[in-house]
Amino acid sequence: MSQTIIKTEKAPAPIGPYNQAVKAGNTLFVSGQIAINPKTGQLETGHIEDETHRVMQNLKAILEAAGAGFENVVKTSIFLSDMNNFAAVNAVYGSYFDDEKAPARETVEVSVLPKSVNVEISAVVYLG
Numbered sequence: 132m133s134q135t136i137i138k139t140e141k142a143p144a145p146i147g148p149y150n151q152a153v154k155a156g157n158t159l160f161v162s163g164q165i166a167i168n169p170k171t172g173q174l175e176t177g178h179i180e181d182e183t184h185r186v187m188q189n190l191k192a193i194l195e196a197a198g199a200g201f202e203n204v205v206k207t208s209i210f211l212s213d214m215n216n217f218a219a220v221n222a223v224y225g226s227y228f229d230d231e232k233a234p235a236r237e238t239v240e241v242s243v244l245p246k247s248v249n250v251e252i253s254a255v256v257y258l259g
Contacts (some may be wrong), residue, residue, distance in 0.1 A: 132156050141192035143167035146245065151193050155241040157259035159197050163210065163251040164189040165244065178258035179216045179249055184251050191227075199256050201227050209238040213249065220250055 137152035137159065145151060145162070152161040166175045166185035169192070175185040194200055211220060217238060228234065234254070244251050 133145065137193060137197045138193050138196070139196035141169055141196070142189045143169045143172070147182060152197060152257065154197060157257060159194075159199060159254075159256035159258055160169065160255040161190060161204075161256060163208070163245075163253040164193070165246060165248040167246075167250050174246060174248065175193050176248055177240055179219045183220045186250055187224065187227050190252060190254060194254075194256065197256070197258065199258055202229065202232060203256045203258060204228070204234045204254050204255045207236040208253045209236060209242050210251040211238065211249065212242040212244050212247075216249060225229050246251050 132155055135154040137154060138149045139151065147163050152159055164186050166182040168175050168185060169189065169215065173225055176182050176232065194203065209224065211217060
């Protein structure tokens with residue numbers, strides 16, 4: 132099976148040895164995104180809602196670069212530095228999906244995230 136690397140300047144460049152996304156067959160694996168503004172390279176972590184919107188916009192840019200959208204997402208993983216932010220993150224996250232076709236997911240609290248952000252989200256996408 133061939134693999135295709137997905138890259139876009141509309142999402143932050145990787146901050147380590149990984150790619151924004153990898154397409155393998157009809158499946159797209161999108162790396163975890165944090166609230167880095169791709170235009171400035173700066174973190175947007177003032178309010179959890181704004182931070183979550185930036186994460187979702189970064190995911191959207193990568194999906195679009197692969198010819199997909201949120202309707203193609205079949206699984207997400209949400210990592211929170213504080214589970215007390217769950218309701219706020221969930222409200223913003225949910226606004227990007229049709230409730231009838233929302234993807235499978237898990238949400239977990241972790242002790243620390245890259246660059247000490249509050250939320251990171253990755254996705255698995257079906258492109259078939």
